[in-house]
Every structure is written in C-alpha cells, then in structure tokens.
Amino acid sequence: MERTIAARHQNSVLLKKMVERSLLLFVLLCCVASSAFVVSPFVAGPRFQGVLRAVEDTAEYEKALSAMTAFSNRYVKLSDTTYCSEKSVTSVVIRGLAEHKVALGAPLCPCRFYEDKQAEAKDGYWNCPCVPMRERKECHCMLFLTDDNDFAGDATDISVEEINALTRDQLAAT
Ligand code: SF4
Numbered sequence: 001m002e003r004t005i006a007a008r009h010q011n012s013v014l015l016k017k018m019v020e021r022s023l024l025l026f027v028l029l030c031c032v033a034s035s036a037f038v039v040s041p042f043v044a045g046p047r048f049q050g051v052l053r054a055v056e057d058t059a060e061y062e063k064a065l066s067a068m069t070a071f072s073n074r075y076v077k078l079s080d081t082t083y084c085s086e087k088s089v090t091s092v093v094i095r096g097l098a099e100h101k102v103a104l105g106a107p108l109c110p111c112r113f114y115e116d117k118q119a120e121a122k123d124g125y126w127n128c129p130c131v132p133m134r135e136r137k138e139c140h141c142m143l144f145l146t147d148d149n150d151f152a153g154d155a156t157d158i159s160v161e162e163i164n165a166l167t168r169d170q171l172a173a174t
Helices: 002-039 046-056 058-078 087-104 117-123 131-136 160-173
Strands: none
Touching: 058 087, 058 160, 087 117, 087 160
16 A cells, blocks of 8 residues: 555656656747747848847846846745746746847747747837736746746745756757
8 A cells, every 4th residue: 555655656756757847848949949039140130130249248148147037036036936846947937038138128038939029028018027927927937936836846046057057958958
C-alpha cells in the first residue's frame, strides 16, 4: 500500500516536471519568436532599423534588464503573486521584457505575436503589467502567478545574475 502511494507520488512529480518543461519551452519559443520578429531585418523591415541598433547596445540592454528585474520583484509583491516554481520561465519572460524595453521603449509583453510591435507598445494595453494582469491578475506569460496556480512557487525575488545564468543555456540551445 505504502509502495503504491509512493509510486503514485513519484508519477505525479514526474508529470509535473514534464509539464513544467513543456511550459518553459512554450514560453521560451514565444519569446524567441517574438524577439526574432523585432531583431531580424529580413522579417521586420527597414522601419525597425533604429530598433536593431538599440537591441545591439549591450549597456542599454543590461540597464533595461536590471530595471525590469527590479520592476518584477516589486510588482510580484504588490500584486500578491509569486514567481513560477521553475525560475527559468520567470527568467525568460523578464529577459523578453528587457529586450522589448530597449527595442520599443516599452516593456511589451514578450509572449504574444504582434503585427506591429511599435503600434502595440504605443497603445499600451500589452505593456507589462498588461491590462488583464492589472484588472484580473491574469498573466499568460506565467511571470506573476496567483496561489491557485499549480506552478506557483514561493519566490518573490530573482536577481539579474540568476536570470543571466538561467537564460544563457536555454537561449544557446534554441
Ligand atoms: Fe505579459 Fe501581462 Fe504577464 Fe506582463 S503581466 S508578462 S504583460 S502577460
């Protein structure tokens, strides 16, 4: 009996891990696809030339990453939410926000596809924290999770160093 319970527990842990990995991959692909849309001159077209220069400025990106990390650490507490138990998810999303901050001047949500990112950033609806998050605590990026979410962890803090360490391998693998 005890062995059956232990086996069931182990199966559910394994299942949870698999779902977490799939989620991470999904968020990662969304962010990478989203970034590629901004930074690729072949896809984005000449109107994004200024954007390309901005993204390539490492000092500016580091400053934006630091600002978006500080914002996330503040907002997660303010909204009474927590980060995902898989902090790679958190890291990829914050990185995506920082890239958009540099590229577009606003932290446009990195988990969505946009026909025109600059127009969306100007509109503001999907600038983080987006309207669904502010009104209903809905974060489809899984950056800010309410405690009824199966993937909500305990952490309300993440550092730039953690983000860099957790995204370096993930991005290199894509
Ligand atoms: Fe994206 Fe909204 Fe979540 Fe910010 S709060 S990461 S904009 S879904």
